[in-house]
Amino acid sequence: MAGMDEHLSAAPAGAALIPPLLEATRHKHAELIFLPRDSPQQEGEAWSFARFHDEVRFLAAALLSLGFERGQRIGLFADNRRAWILVDQALAATGLVSVPRGRDTAPAELQMIAEHSGCSAVFFEDEEHAAPMRTRLPQLRCWTLDGDGADSLQQLLQLGRELFARGEAESLLLQAREAIEPEDILTIVYTSGTTDSPKGVVLTHRNVRSNVDAACAVLDIEPGGRMLSILPAWHMYERIKEYVALARGCPIIYTDTRRLKNDLRELSPQLVAFVPRIWEQLAAGLKARLEEAPRYKRALLAPVFALGARVAAGKAGPLTRALHQRLSRTLLAPLWKALGGQLRIGVSGGSALPVEVDRFLVSLGLPIVQGYGLTETSPVVSVRDPQHNRAETVGAPLPETEIQIRSPEGAVLAPGENGEIWIRGPQVMRGYYRDEAKTRAVLDDNGWLHSGDLGHIDQGGELSILGRCKDTIVLKSGENVEPEPIECQLRTSPWIHQVMLVGQDKKQVGALVVPDYERVAKEASHGEEPKIRLHQTLRQEFDRLLGEGSAFRPVDRVGPFHVMDKPFSYEDGTETETLKLRRKVIHQSFAREIEAMFETGEAKMRGRL
Structure with a gap:
């Protein structure tokens, strides 16, 4: 296994780098609109590929003039918006390594990521976001994407424009561009950690560029085809889509659940x-x-x-x-x-x-x-x-x-x-x-x-x-149960919003269930106790979806279950940014409820014997 050194030597190959994507699209589709909106909440002035290309070069020149060098890590702790991909592409163009994360990440986790990755500087969403981190990370240079103060993205862009005006930028950019190699690190992405603490995934220019090229080959995407962007930009699923848009000459339109x-x-x-x-x-x-x-x-x-x-x-x-x-x-x-x-x-x-x-x-x-x-x-x-x-x-x-x-x-x-x-x-x-x-x-x-x-x-x-x-549930009988297909099937019920199976070393599988409370309120019977009626309805849904005639085994059927008072969410740490369940966190947070659920279920089984 190769060591985790900062750079591996390889012959330069533009086809295996990220910066040529923008350069080629700028050449072919200069006047096509790339970024119609500034963010989901703000329209702003539409940017063409030519305008975006220029702004990336302004920022890249500014960073190089401040002494940042190939391989240094730069944090990008912000939400999906025009400024995010601008910073991302400027870092790629200079051989700097992006370390991205969303602004809603807990300060302690951001501190861990910045320190573990060895960040030299960080871009934050705004001053409100940056202020607590300046105290935690006093050694780092910090900039904000919003605002126009001394430590803002706008000031860096202005510095870049001045460097171009004085004729000092081109040589900086050319030298940096020629030094980038396919095996250089492009980004370190810390995983969301559904079952473990976050780990820093090291992706090279070659890694990501190969994925962009393969996705473009498989999916027939025409230049000018509009793409909606709603997921966190730091997540590689969203990020690769934005790189494909960049490669194919497609506008990216930022949106959110409200819009x-x-x-x-x-x-x-x-x-x-x-x-x-x-x-x-x-x-x-x-x-x-x-x-x-x-x-x-x-x-x-x-x-x-x-x-x-x-x-x-x-x-x-x-x-x-x-x-x-x-x-x-x-x-x-x-x-x-x-x-x-x-x-x-x-x-x-x-x-x-x-x-x-x-x-x-x-x-x-x-x-x-x-x-x-x-x-x-x-x-x-x-x-x-x-x-x-x-x-x-x-x-x-x-x-x-x-x-x-x-x-x-x-x-x-x-x-x-x-x-x-x-x-x-x-x-x-x-x-x-x-x-x-x-x-x-x-x-x-x-x-x-x-x-x-x-x-x-x-x-x-x-x-x-x-x-x-890791999610496989092994019952006391030794039977293995894979929870995800069962959970997917249960979520097709109009009564079930979220569900997580539990039951390691138990006699049968149990479930933590978040019902569709809007439907519960709408269809609750006036003549019966709503809670009793809900439990009866959920039991009927379990039997309908997992019982005889379904593709599931008897061992896959849900025994005891517990109705949750509120949904699992990213805000309380029980979901990741892409809405995956953090099973370990949920197990720890609701250990009492899980144990009580199984004790009650086993008592009922003994009572029937």
């Missing part, structure tokens, strides 16, 4: 990338509208669903797919209008999309493609082909990417067998920053990454995800 519905309808994006929670909410709304529609309207939609079932099963040829699309856009015109009418690709990633939701959206004719990846793989490993969009899978590996399914002993398994997903390819990280032991635990000498995810590959070479190895 999303209107922006979809009014701005007509061609590409969106959401986490499953957003797709689940969309599917739930569509199902409710279909259920409320008159019977004759539902009958009119029968051909759409009939053809859609074939498409979702991967059994439709080009003519069938084309007919399905034509019928969908005609008979479901209000749906397409609500999505802007021009959506060509909707990506789901970050975690597993429930199978029933996946099938439903594809059967409607929506161009939903599910992908799979990790921060450690820059991040994309596989994605479904829009022209062969079979639901339930996450597609075939990207070009130059290998996937194997292995047993716990490391033996390669045959198609259809379940095991751990191992990955090898140009996008696989160099390792974890300053942590050789954890690097060796997941990355072998032949470049194979143990993903920690469970899955299988079908005869056609497409990958399906089952969950995380």
